[in-house]
Structure formats: C-alpha cells, structure tokens
Amino acid sequence: MSTRSVSAGALITFVITTTVALVFSVLSVTPAAAEGWTHDDPSGDGRAGPYGDIIRVRAAFNEHRLKIKVRVRGKHHQGYYTNVRVDTDKADRGPELIMIRNSDTARHRAFVHRATTWQSFPFGDRPLCRARARLKDSGKVLTWKVPRTCLRTDGELPRKLRLNVQTEEDAWYGDYAPGKKRWSSVIQMG
C-alpha cells in the first residue's frame, strides 16, 4: 500500500469520525423543553371571523401556577366558551385536562375539568378546580391564571406540560393555537 493511499484512507476515516462526532454533539445540545412558550399565530386562519382570531400566545409555568396570555386581532368575543386543553402525559396523545371559561355566567372565572378526549363541554363532570380568566387591554388579551395544584394528574403535580388554546367554542368563529388537535412545544416548569 502506497503512502498516498494510506493518507487518503486516513483522511476518509478522519472525515467520517468528525462528522459522526459533530452530529452527536448537535443532538445532545438540542433542548428537550423550554421554560415558556411564545407562539405567533397567523391572522385570518381557521374559522376566525371578526372575533377570536388568535395572533399571539405566551405561557409561563412555575411551581405555583400556569399563566397564559392569549392576544387576538380585534377583541375577544363575549358570550362564548373558550378553552385551553392541557397535556400532562405525552404517552396518551390527547389532553388530560380542559380549562373552560364561560364569559356570560362566570365573570373572570374558569374551571378545570378532567378530559379523556379532545371533545369540549364536559357537562355533568364536576370541575376539579377553579381558575381565573380575565380580559385585559380593552378585551384584546385574555389572561388565564391557574394554580399548579389544579393541574394534578393521577396524583402527580406536573413539571412539564403542553397546551392547546381555543377561542370561541362556536361553529363559525374561533381559532386554535398552535392548531386544531395540535400541541405547543413542551413547557418546562421554570
């Protein structure tokens, strides 16, 4: 074997080894979860009419509570149900909890219910907990504040979760973030 061919072989081995090492190092530094979630939603998507077109969602989660701000184009509609579904168990693809606000009958009040499917309106199912959902900024922003103890699933307080936000539980209006039956990135407790 000539010196030239040995050098070429060594060079190929070096390139392959370096490439494999680089791929592994990139994979190992990719974050599995973030402490919060910020989502810029398209305007005019989904079934959004004059109300309930989500344009931005921000969520923060700490050991005491989950806070979510849902900003819409125009203002949030009054008189409809709005929901936030919560995924605390990734092994089950659907939501474990659904948070519901009825702007007509429960001012600033929201309720947390157990969810077994993506379906809304768990009527007849007693709420697990009470939360708050309040309109701010002249109705442009709906702010949810939910105690972490409300998000207990199978006796466990979650340390990370995913969200699906819905405005306007209605056939004509409403929007989902990040999309219908889609989850946010994993939100790690900060």
Ligand SMILES: [Ca+2]
């Ligand atoms: Ca939207």
Ligand SMILES: [Ca+2]
């Ligand atoms: Ca789940």
